[in-house]
Amino acid sequence: MxxxxxxxxxxxxxxxxxxxxxxxxxxxxxxxxxxxxxxxxxxxxxxxxxxxxxxxxxxxxxxxxxxxxxxxxxxxxxxxxxxxxxxxxxxxxxxQKKYDFQDMLDSSGFWVLLDRIADPGNLGSIIRSCWAFGVGGLLLTPQSVDPYNPKVVRSSMGGVLHLPIISEVDDEQVQSLQNHNWRFLCTDMQAMTPYYEADLTGKTILVLGSEAEGVSNKLKKICWNSLKIPINPQVDSLNVAVACAIIVAEAARQRKGEYRLL
Missing domain, CATH: 3.30.1330.30 (Ribosomal protein L30/S12)
Structure with missing residues (x-):
């Protein structure tokens, strides 16, 4: 010492x-x-x-x-x-542990893509939920908060040490994911499909949008389906971290036996 x-x-x-x-x-x-x-x-x-x-x-x-x-x-x-x-x-x-995008590209499983998530507390909570429910890893688009921001690290409660995280994912990399048969699903308050009726197995990426603007139109266009979380109509919306936890828990239920043990 x-x-x-x-x-x-x-x-x-x-x-x-x-x-x-x-x-x-x-x-x-x-x-x-x-x-x-x-x-x-x-x-x-x-x-x-x-x-x-x-x-x-x-x-x-x-x-x-x-x-x-x-x-x-x-x-x-x-x-x-x-x-x-x-x-x-x-x-x-x-x-910091660096993860190779190519390794992710050639893998399979359930990943989450965050589009311009700006709040450190939300990102930390999302990291912890993804770690808890065996998500393969997290992708962050440009303009997202740094996953090693001190508040993110605290909120993740150790999750940032275990969950693969790839930042600054650009349009070319998104296209590569499509070319490698990854299926994109996004959340949308106006969607018709409840999240628990969607197929969350296979090579799947859940897209969650910024707190202020939601998922960008550019990403919505590549999604196979849009999902909603049915809630009390008197409630405007759910926090993005809460929405993520609900859906990744359902993905874990559907994919039982496929947990990524860290």
Missing amino acids: KFITSKDNATIRLAQKLKMKKYRDREGLFFIEGRRSVEELVMSPEHIHTLFVQEGYEEQDFIRSFGDQVCVLNEQLLNSIADTQNPQGFAAIAH
Whole structure:
């Protein structure tokens, strides 16, 4: 273990920079905070760059075996690198895992494509639901929020460490998916088909649109069918993360035995 007391330490400065996307992209790293998220991280030690622990917590069994990867900080210094007011005594720098689009193209299963999802809390919740229900992975179009945004990471509750995520999916890649016989389905409040009557087996991609505008017309045109979630007519709509959870749970039911074990 290393004890750090200076805010000018290089590792401390790196942690602070990772709050900004340009540094996350450049370094291929991201910041995690909170005991539960760090406990999830140490279960995948290949992701660990640095573990931060507040003085008084350094004897916790789940971090003792990581030696020089552990940095012990006082409470003030730990709070200075955290994105929340209470990081619960634990934080970390983790390596981003890069996934190959070609591998996804040649696979099969059930994936989710998010079209310009902007809210970090929604994306984090979607990642967690997809992880929970065995979704193969997540595709993000340009203008979507960064999956390694600190709020997304917190909301995913460890899901970002496990679920394959491919960002900046462009028109050419969408066309490649079509050419490889992936079937697109989207959500639409005006659709006629309830989600539980749709076939969610086979090589299927569920498209969910931005909170403000829904699925773009360009993506709607390539969808085989549009799905609705029947709700109380007095309710305007469902949050996109809630809608995603409902449909991926149904996909898991239909595809029982096909869970992607992570």
